Amino acid sequence: MGRRAAVCTVLFLLVAVGSSPLATAGAEERGPDFRPRLRLLWTDLAGAASFVFPFASQEAAAILEEAGIAVEWTIAAPARVTVEDEVRVLILEEPSRAVMTRATMGCTRRGTRTAWIYLSNVLWSLGLREGGGRGLLGREQDEAGRALGRVVAHEIVHVLAPGLGHSPHGLMASRLSRTLLAGNRVSLTAREAAAARAGAGILAASRDASPRAVDVALEEARAPRHPRR
Numbered sequence: 027m028g029r030r031a032a033v034c035t036v037l038f039l040l041v042a043v044g045s046s047p048l049a050t051a052g053a054e055e056r057g058p059d060f061r062p063r064l065r066l067l068w069t070d071l072a073g074a075a076s077f078v079f080p081f082a083s084q085e086a087a088a089i090l091e092e093a094g095i096a097v098e099w100t101i102a103a104p105a106r107v108t109v110e111d112e113v114r115v116l117i118l119e120e121p122s123r124a125v126m127t128r129a130t131m132g133c134t135r136r137g138t139r140t141a142w143i144y145l146s147n148v149l150w151s152l153g154l155r156e157g158g159g160r161g162l163l164g165r166e167q168d169e170a171g172r173a174l175g176r177v178v179a180h181e182i183v184h185v186l187a188p189g190l191g192h193s194p195h196g197l198m199a200s201r202l203s204r205t206l207l208a209g210n211r212v213s214l215t216a217r218e219a220a221a222a223r224a225g226a227g228i229l230a231a232s233r234d235a236s237p238r239a240v241d242v243a244l245e246e247a248r249a250p251r252h253p254r255r
Contacts, residue, residue, distance in 0.1 A: 081171020
């Protein structure tokens with residue numbers, strides 16, 4: 027997948043994709059122990075994903091924290107305004123069929139600090155019934171949360187490091203298999219972790235440089251018009 031204004035994550039069911047181990051990233055400008063704090067806003071636009079928040083937020087935080095980023099989650103209403111050092115995770119039931127396919131699970135747009143995540147497509151990719159958490163067993167909710175959290179982490183890395191692009195395999199591949207979504211622990215590579223950590227550091231520094239609100243949530247709710255599939 028080449029560079030475009032928007033980047034999407036899709037499911038790939040034909041080939042099982044392995045995860046890439048996380049190595050120790052190189053020292054950063056503030057030292058190897060510097061852990062930028064990333065403030066994430068969870069906005070469930072349709073109110074359909076409350077059942078999965080504990081699982082998804084924990085999974086995404088574990089991946090990012092292993093990469094050296096301290097994560098702080100806040101459940102935020104759609105009308106909540108974001109500030110310079112916040113990234114919004116906007117949970118929608120499904121994408122617009124006019125521009126995205128059934129396999130599209132998440133999307134970002136260059137120049138914004140929003141990750142669009144599509145709950146029904148994540149459930150579909152796992153072979154689970156739709157309709158939010160209604161009718162799902164406890165283990166199925168855990169599986170859905172793990173998968174959703176991995177999609178969230180993937181898209182957050184795109185927000186933090188828009189120039190990174192996709193990797194040939196692992197969590198940052200353009201197509202994620204069911205095995206990777208639902209399998210054992212996954213990690214970012216050293217290069218991916220360093221890029222995400224650098225981007226989080228820039229956001230954290232912007233809190234002091236420009237504390238005013240800059241993005242209105244209702245504008246962020248508009249999904250990218252021409253995402254790359």
